[in-house]
Amino acid sequence: MWLVVIDAQTLESRSASRPESHSPNSSAPTVRRWRPGSCVWCGDDNSVEMFRNEPRCERCRENEGIIDDAKRFLGMYGLRPLGGTLQSDDDEEREYRVTAREARRVLNEIRMDVLPDAAAVRKAIRPRAATVVADTSPARASRPSSTGTATRVAAPVKTDTVDINTLQTRVLGLLDQLGSIDEQIKVAELAQGLPARARLSDLNKQKATVLRTLAALEKARIAASN
Incomplete structure (x- = not known):
């Protein structure tokens, strides 16, 4: 009786420790x-x-x-x-x-x-x-034929127009930023050492970027007013 129980437990433990078999495609990622x-x-x-x-x-x-x-x-x-x-x-x-x-x-x-x-x-x-095309063809067929007078085609509306109010707001914001940079430059010019020189170089780069942006905004304003 005990032998039968021991054998059954041994078989159960072996089967539990045996890894489950997987099909060849079970671990393949789905593309x-x-x-x-x-x-x-x-x-x-x-x-x-x-x-x-x-x-x-x-x-x-x-x-x-x-x-x-x-x-x-x-x-x-x-x-x-x-x-x-x-x-x-x-x-x-x-x-x-x-x-x-x-x-x-x-x-x-x-x-x-x-x-x-x-x-x-x-x-x-x-x-x-x-x-x-098939759905729209009857409407196209019913269009009156040309009488010889050329029909003027309306020019496409330009959608990428510049909003003058938005442009002005950006200009004012950049001018405020430019004034703040100029103040920081004055302080950095009075300081000594490598950190001060690095800070001054960075501020000058920022100022150049703001000036380029202001120039681009001015071109956009001129183009919009024409």
């Missing part, structure tokens, strides 16, 4: 791949719409829009392009840079492991484009 109807960047199928001639989900469109707004703002005022640094001339510029960097981080995190081939995407959305 996210694009499928028609989903976002070409992250593979999500939530609120997918055409964005830059390709299907993109709502989250990707929102983050791409944030980056576009930052680029438009920096370009409008002749500021340093987006990059790894957040160095800014005022709080507004820094906010654009911080939000753009966060949007880029989100996009990098949700990016699919394998992005789809552009030709495959175009082929998948081609039937949809054909349907749109």
Whole structure:
């Protein structure tokens, strides 16, 4: 009787210590791949719409829009392009840079492991484009024919116009910053030693940056007034 119990316990302990077998594919990571109807960047199928001639989900469109707004703002005022640094001339510029960097981080995190081939995407959305053309063709056919008089096409409205009030606010803020830098330069010029010279060099660089930005803003103001 005891022998049977001991053998059963021995077998149970051996079976418990034996590692479980896994199928060859059980530990393989799942690779996210694009499928028609989903976002070409992250593979999500939530609120997918055409964005830059390709299907993109709502989250990707929102983050791409944030980056576009930052680029438009920096370009409008002749500021340093987006990059790894957040160095800014005022709080507004820094906010654009911080939000753009966060949007880029989100996009990098949700990016699919394998992005789809552009030709495959175009082929998948081609039937949809054909349907749109078919739906609009009756309206195009009913358009009255030309009588020989050329129709003037309205010029596209320029959307990247400079807001004069915003520009003036930035100029005033930069002038205040310039005055503060000049005061710090006066103090640094009276100090001695390597730290003082390094501080003075940094302040002069800041002053040069502010002056360049003010010049760019003045060009934007002149262009907007013309």
